[in-house]
Amino acid sequence: MLATMISGRTLAQGAGCESKMSPDFFKAVALCHLSERDFKSLGLSEGKNVLLKNEFGQVVLTAKMDAGLPESIVFIPMGPWANVLVGKETGGCGTPHFKGLEVDVAATNSPVLNICELFSDMGA
Amino acid sequence: MSEATLIKDAVCSFCGCLCDDIDVEVEGGKVQRVKHACRLGSSKIMGHGRIESPMIRKEGVLVACSFQEAYDRAAQILLMANKPLMYGWASTSCEAGKKGILLAEEVGAVFDTTATVCHGPSVIGIEEKGLPGATLGQVKNRADTIVFWGCNPAEAHPRHSLRYSSNACGRFTPQGRKGRKIIVVDVRETRTAKNADKFISITPGCDYEVISALRMLVAGKGDNVPEEVGGVSKADLADLAATLKAAKFGAVFFGLGITHSRGRYKNIDNALSLVAELNQHSKFVIMPMRGHYNVGGIGQVLAWSSGYPMSVDFARGMPYFNPGETAACDLLARGDTDAAMVIAADAVSNFPRTTAQALAKIPVIQIDPYENPTTLLSEVVIPCAIAGVEAEGTAYRMDGLALRLRKMVDSGFPSDEEILIGILESVQKQRLLKANEEA
Numbered sequence: 001m002l003a004t005m006i007s008g009r010t011l012a013q014g015a016g017c018e019s020k021m022s023p024d025f026f027k028a029v030a031l032c033h034l035s036e037r038d039f040k041s042l043g044l045s046e047g048k049n050v051l052l053k054n055e056f057g058q059v060v061l062t063a064k065m066d067a068g069l070p071e072s073i074v075f076i077p078m079g080p081w082a083n084v085l086v087g088k089e090t091g092g093c094g095t096p097h098f099k100g101l102e103v104d105v106a107a108t109n110s111p112v113l114n115i116c117e118l119f120s121d122m123g124a
Numbered sequence: 125m126s127e128a129t130l131i132k133d134a135v136c137s138f139c140g141c142l143c144d145d146i147d148v149e150v151e152g153g154k155v156q157r158v159k160h161a162c163r164l165g166s167s168k169i170m171g172h173g174r175i176e177s178p179m180i181r182k183e184g185v186l187v188a189c190s191f192q193e194a195y196d197r198a199a200q201i202l203l204m205a206n207k208p209l210m211y212g213w214a215s216t217s218c219e220a221g222k223k224g225i226l227l228a229e230e231v232g233a234v235f236d237t238t239a240t241v242c243h244g245p246s247v248i249g250i251e252e253k254g255l256p257g258a259t260l261g262q263v264k265n266r267a268d269t270i271v272f273w274g275c276n277p278a279e280a281h282p283r284h285s286l287r288y289s290s291n292a293c294g295r296f297t298p299q300g301r302k303g304r305k306i307i308v309v310d311v312r313e314t315r316t317a318k319n320a321d322k323f324i325s326i327t328p329g330c331d332y333e334v335i336s337a338l339r340m341l342v343a344g345k346g347d348n349v350p351e352e353v354g355g356v357s358k359a360d361l362a363d364l365a366a367t368l369k370a371a372k373f374g375a376v377f378f379g380l381g382i383t384h385s386r387g388r389y390k391n392i393d394n395a396l397s398l399v400a401e402l403n404q405h406s407k408f409v410i411m412p413m414r415g416h417y418n419v420g421g422i423g424q425v426l427a428w429s430s431g432y433p434m435s436v437d438f439a440r441g442m443p444y445f446n447p448g449e450t451a452a453c454d455l456l457a458r459g460d461t462d463a464a465m466v467i468a469a470d471a472v473s474n475f476p477r478t479t480a481q482a483l484a485k486i487p488v489i490q491i492d493p494y495e496n497p498t499t500l501l502s503e504v505v506i507p508c509a510i511a512g513v514e515a516e517g518t519a520y521r522m523d524g525l526a527l528r529l530r531k532m533v534d535s536g537f538p539s540d541e542e543i544l545i546g547i548l549e550s551v552q553k554q555r556l557l558k559a560n561e562e563a
Contacts, residue, residue, distance in 0.1 A: 004328045006311060008380065009280035009415075014139075015167040020473060020496040022173070056478055068313035073328060075312060079473055080497055086476035091388055093248055094240040094435055094451025096476045098384040100329040119472065119497050122484040 001042060001106065003034075003074045005052065006099040007082040017079075021115055025079075030112045032105070033066035033075040042107045051108040052076075052085060054101060059084040060110045074105060080118055127151070134530050136165035137215070137512025140414030140522035141260075141281050141288070148532050155513070155533060162282035168513070169532075175495050175507035186505060191538065191546065194506045198465070198489045199550035201504065202231040205463035205487075207439045211452045212469030212491075214238040214416030216508075217517020217529060220540035221418075221425040224467065227548045232439040234461065236452040237422045238415075238469050239434045245383040246412040247423065247433050248447060249392025256399050258375065258409035259523045260287075265294035266407075269371035271307045273395065274331065274381020275413045278315035284413075289377065290319060305367060309334070310381060324364065329386035330354025334361070335394040341365035342401050374408040380415075414522035417512070421520035456482035465489040467540060468511075472497040491543055508540045515539035 012028035019025055032050050034042070042050065044063045051060050052074070059081050069075055076082035078098075085103055086096050128151040136143045138161075147159040148169060158166045178194035179186040189197075202208050210233045213221050228235040239247055263270070270289050277284040285291045293300040301319075308320040309331075317323040326334050334354040341349060342365050351358050368374055376399055382391040395410060402408040414420045423433040430436045432445035435452070448454055452471070455461045456479045463486050464471070472480045473496060483501055490502040493510050509515040514535035520526050538546070 006328060008276060011163055011279045011282065014164040014280065018168060018494050019172045020470065070312065070325065073311060083473070083475065084477045088453070088457035088476060088478050090448060090451060090454055092448035093245050093389045094447035094454055095244045095383065095388055096241065096453055096479065099381065100385040115497060119500055122481055122501065
């Protein structure tokens with residue numbers, strides 16, 4: 001399924017953003033919110049994972065139904081998982097294009113990487 | 125501080141609201157209870173796991189060392205670099221920022237703040253158009269119409285509505301929420317939208333077009349507006365324009381929904397023009413919803429020190445500012461920096477992964493109370509006291525009001541300011557030693 005990815009703050013993300021190595025932050029942020037219709041059309045149920053891919057990277061996240069989202073828009077709490085899908089380009093103003101990215105979304109049985117695993121290939 | 129102490133009206137050092145009505149109970153040198161703060165502020169003030177010791181990476185492993193050893197190694201890295209990047213500064217005091225700028229001048233660094241990955245486009249837009257601004261007190265006391273555009277204070281600034289905007293009762297707004305019209309413009313129905321009188325759902329990346337259509341309607345040129353703009357019907361836009369024009373005192377708050385999406389600083393430029401034009405019909409103000417509690421303050425300090433509010437390159441011997449060239453993400457993307465100091469921020473998490481990868485290839489110095497993904501890539505790690513909890517200092521609220529952060533508990537850790545002085549002194553000492561050796 002093709003979708004537009006946006007990221008943003010949530011209460012749980014904010015409460016955990018200064019303890020990023022904790023399991024609570026992982027649970028609050030490694031999520032992909034989908035509209036009810038998209039959630040069902042991908043055959044998902046609570047706790048199932050989705051794989052998001054675009055030209056910049058790919059990431060597995062836990063799927064979460066969100067009644068406030070329109071169809072074909074997915075929301076990821078801001079943080080290192082969302083940023084896997086963001087490119088380097090800043091449009092000459094220093095700020096990357098964090099929101100409004102086209103992504104391909106599919107159900108997957110692959111696991112969600114924890115924060116250390118997420119950066120293991122960067123020498124962390 | 126072994127006896128129980130109640131600290132009244134402390135300032136919360138989490139978000140740009142800088143709520144200054146927090147009561148904190150301290151006993152046995154620890155914060156025991158926090159009253160009036162939101163979930164975000166309480167989490168920060170109550171405290172959690174810390175980096176326990178300064179560390180230097182040896183053979184791939186971070187090994188505990190003394191603070192002086194860490195300062196000396198940090199100074200050595202900065203001195204050896206051709207163009208170091210000093211990034212962060214949003215979650216510490218203005219006094220620390222001031223010392224950081226001195227250090228940046230000393231070593232010829234690029235000094236950039238977290239604004240470049242949040243409200244940097246707002247800063248640029250405001251430089252181009254100017255800001256019809258106000259204090260949050262004015263909004264609380266006077267605003268009868270409030271627009272939240274691309275922001276979700278219910279989750280990012282939880283006490284904003286109660287203290288300053290939608291639900292606040294002020295001198296000329298005694299009815300609070302009942303006496304105000306609240307409009308939310310966003311691409312999804314957020315918690316903030318659920319508290320609004322009108323939610324306008326727009327297509328992602330179409331903020332510029334929707335703002336332009338509103339400007340035409342406000343200017344009486346609605347005949348040229350198509351039947352639908354950015355997913356919004358012309359009728360809804362016309363209603364909104366009429367509501368805005370009818371306001372006695374209107375306020376627009378905007379967030380990363382428009383700074384992070386297509387158009388970026390041009391969205392802000394356009395929104396500022398809309399508000400300027402609304403002032404021909406009514407009194408209207410606009411304000412960015414600044415995220416980290418002192419991201420506004422470091423912008424002020426940098427502006428009065430160098431003339432520029434972010435992304436300042438001191439490597440040329442004079443301040444140079446050109447976002448897109450001197451911003452942290454651009455420098456890293458081009459491989460144009462050979463060392464980095466990350467202070468009061470987590471660059472590895474908050475930059476695009478493709479940009480953050482550049483940090484894995486250069487020596488990184490981290491100054492922070494907490495372990496985070498930047499720690500995993502750092503060569504030197506220096507733990508600090510938490511500004512606003514364990515160290516005092518000055519911070520600027522999102523409306524530009526300066527407030528004094530208080531020290532509530534003692535800490536065995538030096539403040540960011542003390543750490544930066546330690547590194548600066550080590551830089552000067554090592555430079556002198558080298559000069560003497562060469563002489």
